[in-house]
Each structure stands twice: as C-alpha cells, then as structure tokens.
Amino acid sequence: MKLQTNSKGLQGTLKILGDKSISHRSIMFASIAEGASEIHNFLRAKDCLSTLNAFKALGGKIKDTGDVIYVYGTGFQGLKKPSAPLDMGNSGTTTRLLSGILAGCNFEVTLFGDESLSKRPMNRVMLPLREMGVAGHGVHDTEFLPLTIYGTKNLKPINYQMPVASAQVKSALLFAALQAQGESVILEKEATRNHTEEMTQQFGGEIAVCGKELRLTGPQMLKGQKIVVPGDISSAAFFMVAGLIVPNSKITLKNVGLNKTRTGIIDVIKAMGGKITIAPYKDQRTGNITVETSELKATAVGGEITPQLIDELPIIALLATQAQGVTVIKDAEELKVKETNRIDAVTCELQKLGADITPTDDGLVIRGKTKLHGGKVTSAGDHRIGMMLQTAALLVQGGQVELERSEAINISFPTFFESLAKLEV
Numbered sequence: 001m002k003l004q005t006n007s008k009g010l011q012g013t014l015k016i017l018g019d020k021s022i023s024h025r026s027i028m029f030a031s032i033a034e035g036a037s038e039i040h041n042f043l044r045a046k047d048c049l050s051t052l053n054a055f056k057a058l059g060g061k062i063k064d065t066g067d068v069i070y071v072y073g074t075g076f077q078g079l080k081k082p083s084a085p086l087d088m089g090n091s092g093t094t095t096r097l098l099s100g101i102l103a104g105c106n107f108e109v110t111l112f113g114d115e116s117l118s119k120r121p122m123n124r125v126m127l128p129l130r131e132m133g134v135a136g137h138g139v140h141d142t143e144f145l146p147l148t149i150y151g152t153k154n155l156k157p158i159n160y161q162m163p164v165a166s167a168q169v170k171s172a173l174l175f176a177a178l179q180a181q182g183e184s185v186i187l188e189k190e191a192t193r194n195h196t197e198e199m200t201q202q203f204g205g206e207i208a209v210c211g212k213e214l215r216l217t218g219p220q221m222l223k224g225q226k227i228v229v230p231g232d233i234s235s236a237a238f239f240m241v242a243g244l245i246v247p248n249s250k251i252t253l254k255n256v257g258l259n260k261t262r263t264g265i266i267d268v269i270k271a272m273g274g275k276i277t278i279a280p281y282k283d284q285r286t287g288n289i290t291v292e293t294s295e296l297k298a299t300a301v302g303g304e305i306t307p308q309l310i311d312e313l314p315i316i317a318l319l320a321t322q323a324q325g326v327t328v329i330k331d332a333e334e335l336k337v338k339e340t341n342r343i344d345a346v347t348c349e350l351q352k353l354g355a356d357i358t359p360t361d362d363g364l365v366i367r368g369k370t371k372l373h374g375g376k377v378t379s380a381g382d383h384r385i386g387m388m389l390q391t392a393a394l395l396v397q398g399g400q401v402e403l404e405r406s407e408a409i410n411i412s413f414p415t416f417f418e419s420l421a422k423l424e425v
C-alpha cells in the first residue's frame with residue numbers, strides 16, 4: 001500500500017487501544033480461575049483473538065458481547081482436550097504462555113502457527129517444562145511448531161535460573177508452577193514485564209517477588225475478577241515518536257498503561273531531550289502522555305532497561321535517525337527471535353529510506369540526523385516493523401513510500417491508520 005508521506009504536522013488526542021500482553025493474560029487467568037470474570041477494553045487484534053479462540057476450543061465458557069467479555073472459569077481442571085490442533089496464528093505470547101497452562105492438563109494438544117511463528121524458538125519454554133514432567137513432540141523435537149504437548153497431573157515444582165530475559169518464559173513457568181505440587185523458585189536474568197505476577201495476585205493467588213527472584217507454591221486456586229485492560233504503551237510508542245519527529249506536532253495519548261516494567265521508552269525519550277509529559281490518573285497505573293516536536297540528541301540504550309522497551313526498539317531506532325549524534329543500542333540480541341529478526345529488518349528497511357544505521361551482534365548503531373527519502377519497503381510480516389515504517393514515511397517530503405505486507409499491522413493495532421489520519425492537520 002501507499003503510505004502517508006509529507007506530513008504537515010500531527011495534532012490532537014488519541015485514546016490508545018487495550019494492552020496486548022494484558023489482554024492475552026486476562027483471557028488466560030479468567031479461564032483458569034474459578035467463577036465469573038469480566039474483561040473490559042480487551043484488545044481486538046489478531047494476536048489476542050488467537051488466545052480467545054484457543055480458550056474457546058479448550059472448552060472455555062466465554063461470552064463475548066463485543067463490549068465486555070464474560071468468562072465463567074472452572075479452574076485448570078475445567079479445561080478440555082480440544083477436538084483439533086490449536087491455531088496460534090502469529091502469537092508468541094499465546095503459544096508460550098498456553099504451554100505453561102497445558103503443562104498440568106492431563107491430555108495432549110497440538111499447537112501450530114503461521115510461517116513466522118513456526119521459526120521462533122520454543123525450547124526456552126519446553127526445556128524447563130520438561131524438567132517439571134511435561135512431554136513434548138514435534139518434527140524438530142520441541143524447538144519449533146507444530147508441537148504436541150503432553151501435560152501431566154503430577155507436575156513437579158522447578159528451581160530455575162533463566163538463561164534469557166523473557167516475560168513469556170517466566171509466565172509459562174508461573175502458570176505451570178500454579179499447578180505443581182510444592183514451591184517453585186524462578187530467577188530472572190533481567191526484570192521483565194510483570195503482568196503475570198500482578199495478575200496472579202489480582203486473581204487471589206500468592207507469589208513472593210524479591211527483586212529478580214520469584215517464589216510460588218502450588219497448587220493454587222484462583223478466583224474470577226473484573227479486569228479493565230489499560231491502553232498499550234507499545235502501541236502508543238508509534239505516536240509518541242511521530243509527535244516528537246514530525247514538525248508542527250503536539251499529541252496527547254490517553255489511557256496509556258504506565259506499569260514501570262514497560263515505560264523504558266519514556267526514559268529514553270527524556271534522555272534524548274524529547275518534550276514529553278506524563279499525567280498519571282488517580283489509579284497511578286494509567287495516564288495521559290503528551291509529546292511535541294523536539295530537537296533530539298543521541299543516547300545509549302542497554303543493560304537492564306532493554307527488557308523494559310524491547311518491543312519499542314524498532315521505533316526507537318527511527319527516533320535515533322532524527323537525533324543529533326550516534327545512538328548505540330546494545331544487549332538486545334532477543335530482537336533476533338521476534339516476529340522477524342528485528343535487528344536485520346530495521347536495518348534493511350530504514351536503509352532503503354536513507355537512514356545511516358549499522359547492525360551489531362546485539363543491537364544497532366544509528367547516526368543522525370538524516371533526511372529520509374521515498375522507497376519500496378516491507379513489513380516482512382512484522383506488525384511493529386510495518387508501523388515503524390509508516391511513522392518514518394511521515395517525514396518523507398516529495399517522494400512516495402510503498403509498504404508491502406501492510407496487513408501485518410492488524411496483529412496488534414487494527415485501527416493504526418485511522419488513528420493516524422485523525423491526527424493529521
């Protein structure tokens with residue numbers, strides 16, 4: 001498709017759609033809890049619908065009114081063997097977290113996904129689950145989908161030092177630990193998004209968090225709850241960056257989740273001299289973010305902040321092309337195993353538009369400030385690459401940008417283009 005270029009400025013306010021990570025987990029927790037749950041502001045994007053459909057196929061009593069989703073959970077034991085293999089679509093979160101839930105179910109389930117998901121590593125979840133007593137089988141042992149998981153009622157607890165910083169691995173192990181007999185101890189490599197820990201407590205479960213160490217004693221029974229999903233800061237990020245780099249812009253993003261394990265991008269924007277203000281609501285968990293066109297300077301991104309902005313690195317790379325100096329992003333090798341190899345995809349696609357960007361083993365080096373020009377680019381099937389490229393195209397004056405595989409954006413942000421159109425002056 002032909003992208004919007006030559007922007008004259010972005011002005012106005014935008015309400016951000018529900019958080020993808022929390023939407024997935026709200027269906028999962030509501031399904032494994034006992035009693036009624038209701039979910040408000042669920043993200044109706046392709047990835048979250050993969051989770052919703054998987055739980056329907058597992059026998060979940062789910063009533064979707066379009067506005068609110070009602071779930072009548074009957075505990076882990078209420079899940080039933082599906083009549084066919086489960087389609088995970090493009091969603092790593094669905095696949096990996098569901099594996100931890102299926103770990104304690106006494107039936108076999110086959111999971112399959114699209115081309116991109118079928119190349120993403122699953123042993124990071126399957127190896128520790130196998131230590132807990134789960135069996136798995138696939139063409140490439142348990143590393144890739146399609147994969148059959150054989151859960152067990154006799155799950156053993158685990159004492160596990162995580163070799164990667166991954167909220168998905170941590171969450172899968174916590175879901176399994178909730179069903180195991182005894183205390184599990186999980187030590188994170190770096191602190192990652194903590195939605196699973198917070199929601200375990202919200203649903204009446206017990207988990208002890210001490211820095212990067214988590215302790216959970218199973219088996220536990222969870223109780224149904226009302227969930228109001230906050231806006232997704234990872235979606236807001238595209239408009240935060242657009243508002244900073246497009247001349248004549250001032251944008252307020254409403255209802256953005258401000259969980260501290262997700263707000264790394266705000267720190268980076270501040271370090272780059274970006275004009276950004278955060279106005280938390282009474283609950284302190286959500287708030288408004290206002291950005292305006294700014295003169296930016298280069299920065300360094302790495303270390304413990306990386307997991308707190310891992311999904312924002314493609315758009316931060318674009319931000320760095322518009323900052324004066326050399327920005328270095330490191331400790332981000334996890335980008336290689338996302339929907340695409342995001343180190344390669346960001347480099348290749350932004351270079352086509354004239355950016356000065358070099359890939360490294362664990363990140364990117366970006367020299368700014370560069371003028372971007374038109375070109376033919378592709379999302380390569382990765383939603384975040386597609387949205388980053390549309391944001392870049394706004395800066396192109398007098399040329400055209402053609403985006404292939406733009407439909408990938410529906411994975412997390414089906415109203416992205418309409419939202420952008422609303423802000424154009």
Ligand code: SPQ
Pocket residue numbers: 020021022047090091092093094165166167168169171193310311334338339384412
């Ligand atoms: O679900 P999926 O495909 O893995 O989604 C991504 C994304 O960009 O939307 C990653 F490609 O987000 C992950 C994130 O990178 C969502 C997530 C979660 O909800 O727990 C955790 C992160 O992944 P990981 O591998 O670091 O645990």
